[in-house]
Structure formats: structure tokens, C-alpha cells
Amino acid sequence: MLNPEFEIQLIAVLVAMACAVPGVYLVLRRMSMVTDAITHTILLGIVIGFFIVKDLNSPVLILGATIIGVMTVWVSELLSDTRLMVEESAIGIVYPLFFSIAVILISRYAGSAHLDTDSVLLGELAFAPFNRYTVNGVDIGAKGLYTSGFLLLLNLIFVGVFFKELKLVIFDPALATIIGFSPAIIHYALMSVVSVTIVGSFEAVGSVLVIAFMIGPPATAYLLTNDLKRMILYSMAIGSFSGIIGFRLAMLLDVSIPGSMAVVVGFVFMLAVLFAPKRGLVSTLLLRAKQRKTYHQLALLWHVYQHEHTDRANVENHISTISKHLNWEQSKIDRIVASLVQDGKLQVRDGMLYNMLDASELEAFLFDE
Amino acid sequence: MKGIIELFSDYTFQIVALGTGLLGVVSGVLGTFTVLRRQSLLGDGISHAALPGVVIAFLLTGTKNTEVLLFGALIAGLIVSFLITLVTRYTRVKFNTALAVFLSVFFGLGLALLSYAQRHPNANQAGLSRFIYGQASTFLARDVWIVAIAGLFVLILVFLFWKELKVFTFDPTFAQSLGYSRTRLDMIMNLLLVVSIVIGLQAVGVILMSAMFIAPSVAARQWSKSLGGMVLLSAVFGAMSGVLGTLVSSAYANLPTGPVIVVCASIIAGISLLFAPGRGLVHSFYRRYKARKEMKGKQALNA
Structure with missing residues (x-):
């Protein structure tokens, strides 16, 4: 069995890398706030899933959360397509509404069940090693290791296979349509990946850190390079670095691990904002x-x-x-x-x-x- | 019906409804400007960022005095709005990316500080987390006074700077050519926004506060074409959501006020989107249907 401290850091690194990959595309498509929206609305998916199966450990909850995540984007786009409001306002209406419905459902009908908003939204990485994965009674490591490893693999495969399609859709959607790639299909594929990643990660690290890991490192990398591949690599590196340093800091000061990791992400971002060659403030x-x-x-x-x-x-x-x-x-x-x-x-x-x-x-x- | 009348004469209900109604007015007015400036989600960023401000204020003073905590939130909100402006103006990072980064980082800082506060010697930090989700039902008359005074401050400033804000909202370049400083107007706008978010934290909480700005304004936009009309309607819709939400949540057990208010605001927005004359979806579907029918008639004539 791995030492728990090492396990936490490994999970953090895997989650950071898994989040950074789709995050790069969100930053480039100017859709960063979608992460904030999805991290909140998946609560509704979890609640609905829970009402259907009455079991907190069922994969139906994960499925429900992922679907609601994609639905958040879809409904926001439906609203902004009416041209009665701009995109930002559409997101700003949809996500608080979904979240409110979830909170109302929880407090009204699931009061006794062990389903509270805190554990979903705030998350605590420190508990990750206690959640073991066992096969035939043999402990084969923390569950978080497997989920985050799987997410990283999934995202790398997705981006590897559709690299040029994604690139085309981001930088020239009109050309993509002419050539025959549907921007909508690529877009929703990306949104599904984002949603799965958020759902898979929040259990380990909490929603706040998911936003920080998904947008912070790509935003930092965006200040350092103009090359898409490099941006992805830099983001993964920056995310992992912040995860490890954040963990050390949390141990040193005895504070919340995800909180401290998010702070390190912000610190690295501010360093880039100030001192990035060519594009920094200075x-x-x-x-x-x-x-x-x-x-x-x-x-x-x-x-x-x-x-x-x-x-x-x-x-x-x-x-x-x-x-x-x-x-x-x-x-x-x-x-x-x-x-x-x-x-x-x-x-x-x-x-x-x-x-x-x-x-x-x-x-x-x-x-x- | 008798139950509702009883409820209206209940002191606690009156206090809470007054507070949330006032809050709706202020956020409705301010929301109009942020929605028109395409910065709807700025409120979301600032409200999340308020958490570390609240905790730091508690750690420094050791009190859970609402004024002190809200003052901390105010400072944190101003810092984050300054940082977002700085980053978007001087680097290539876009507004919503900067917003997402600072929102999560500040909230993360808040969580780290909160976990630190839990080990604080006079460790009674239990009241702090109410700022995350908000608890309108804990409103006291004193809190309503805070909302009223801060709200009045915001409304007076909006009134005084009406034409500056108007030209700045619709044509910032023109405003600059008239000699208004963009930085100064940005600062005034941010200050107003931060103040109105901060007073809403107690009632609605950091997560849902942004909805109070967006939904009433989007609803108002469907009915009015003038800024004045929009601000007025938005204030009315905001107040309606606040009072209605409080009413519904007090009428049933186990209904949290903040989320119910948000649902009310969303319903008002939904009705406006569907049924507003001229812009509304129903009307535009009807118009399209009529046009199609007319077209068919003409085609029949030609044939």
C-alpha cells in the first residue's frame, strides 16, 4: 500500500493534468465560466440520480451529473440563441436556477439521507486515501487514483484523436463547417468531456479546486506560449506543480488541502500575469x-x-x-x-x-x- | 388564505421580507448595468471572493459582528474586481477566464482560511459558513438596517451618476472622448456592485447572489427599451422575487429562502421571455406563423 501522503499528491497531480487538457480549449473558446456553472449544476444531477436509485454509491449518480452538466451548456445556448439575452446572462440564469432546485430538493426531501451540499461542493482531498478500491478483498489503492487516472487517459485520447478537429473548430469554426466538420458535434463532445472530468474530479478534490485546476493553469500557459500543443503541456506541468506545492503548504500550515492548492494556482497565475515574457504586465x-x-x-x-x-x-x-x-x-x-x-x-x-x-x-x- | 394573512402580520416574516425585498431592488438596479455591459458574471466572481474577506475580518477582530464581517467582504470584493480589471486590461487573458481564475482562487483561499479559523483559540466560527449559502431567516432588524443604508447609498450614487453610467454603458469609447475617465467610472461601477453584493451575502449567500443581478434585469429587458424603464422594472422584479420567495419559503417547512428567491426570479424571467409583447418568444412565433401564412397566400395567387 502506498503511503497516504504520496497517494494524495498523486491524485492531485492526475486530477490537475486531467483538468488542464479540456481546460485549454475552454480558455481558448472563451468559455471558462462554463466550469463554474457545471460544478454547481451537477449537484442537481446527483440529487435526481439519488431520487431514482436511492443509493449514493450508484454509477447512475455520476451519469445523471454528467448529463446535467452537458444540459447546462445546452440550455444556456438555447436561451442565448433566442437573442433575447447575451451568453453570459444565459449562463448566469441557468446555473443558479439548477443549483437552487437541487438545494430545495435536498432540504425538502433528502434531509435525512447523507447528502449534503458541503461534501459535494467543498470536497476534501485529505479523505481520498480512506476511500479504497478493493478487488476480491485485496486493497489495490485509493479509488481517487483510478478515477483520476481514467479521466486523464480519456482526455488525452480524446484530444489526441480529435486534435486537428478541435483546433479547427476553435480557431475557425466557419472553415470547419465548410470542410464538413460539424462544430456542434465537436463542441458537445468537448462539453461532455468537460462534464465527465468535473464530475469525476469533484469527489476527490471538490468543485472549487476543479475550477482552479481547469482554468488557472491553461490561463497561465496562455500567457507563456502561442502554440496549442505547448499550451496543453505547460498547463499539465503547471497544474501538477501547483498540486504538489499546494499539498506541502497545506501540511505546513495545517489548512484545507484543496484551498491551499487553489491558492498556489492563483499565485503561479499572478506570477505569469506580472512577469511573462512579452505578454506579462511588466x-x-x-x-x-x-x-x-x-x-x-x-x-x-x-x-x-x-x-x-x-x-x-x-x-x-x-x-x-x-x-x-x-x-x-x-x-x-x-x-x-x-x-x-x-x-x-x-x-x-x-x-x-x-x-x-x-x-x-x-x-x-x-x-x- | 387565512394562513397567508397570519404570515404577513408575523414580525419575523416582515423583517425578512423587507430585507430580501430591499435587496431585490438594489440588485435589480445594479444588475441592469452589469447585464447591459455584458459583465453579468462579474457578480458571481465578486461574491465568491467575499469569503476570504469575511474570514480574515473574523480572524483579525475575533468578532462575528455583521458589520465587521461585511466590511471584510467589501475589501476582498474590491480587491478582486481590481485584479480582474488589471488582468483583462493589460494582458491577453479574457474577462471570463480572469473571472474564473480569481473566483476559484479566492474561494479556495477562503476555504483554507476557514479551516485555519476552525483551530482558532476562541474557535466559534460556526456563523461564518452561513455566508456560503446564506440564511435569510436569520435576518434581524439590524441587518435590514444595514441593507437599507447600503442600498440607499448605492441608489443615490446611481441617481447622481445617471448620465455618466448611461453613456459609459452604451458607448464607452464615446464616454472617453467626452473626457470621462474610464478607470474612474470602472471604479465607481465596481464599488456599487461590490456594495450591493456584500449586503446580499447574508440573505442569499455567495453562490446564488449573482442570480439576483441577472434574472430581474433580463426579465426587465424584454419589456422595456429605455434604460430608465429597464432599471425601474428590474427593481420591481427584484423586489417581487425577494418578497415572493420569502413568502413561499416561510409557508412550507424546510424550504431555504435564498434558492426559492432565485427560482422566483427565474420564473419571472421565463414568463417575460415567453410573453413580453414584441420581443417575447410567443409573439415572435406568432409573427413568423402569420408571415408564413401570408407568403403561402401570395404564392397561391401567383400560381
């Missing part, structure tokens, strides 16, 4: 600052170039009067002039500005920067 702000400076340099240089060798040159191009013509503050003029002089693009003699570039160089500066 590089975006640096780029914008640089563009602003180049724009000002160009505008000033262009002004000087336009008025050189004209009668008004000494009025237009004098360092003390140019601020009036460009309508900039003097301090800004001084700053831009200094930077241009440093680059050798401008010279100042007796307060007069002289452009050092000829027409073709100026054009090159304009189009290269």
Missing part, C-alpha cells in the same frame, strides 16, 4: 512606455524636418518656442530632445534644433520602431 507596460517615447521622438523629429530650411525655421525649431508648436510641456521637450541627441538623431546649436537624419533614414525610423 513587459506590456515597458513596451507601452517605449512606444510612447518613440512616438514622441518621431513627432518631434518630424516637426523639425518639416520646418528645416524654411523661413519660419528659427521660430518653429527653437528649443524655447517648439513647446508652443507641439503643445508639449518644456520639461517633456527637454527630455525627448536629450534622448534624440544621445541617439545622434538630433543636434542642438545655439538653441536651434537640427535633424540629423535624411528623408530615407527618417522613414526607416518611422517604420522600424
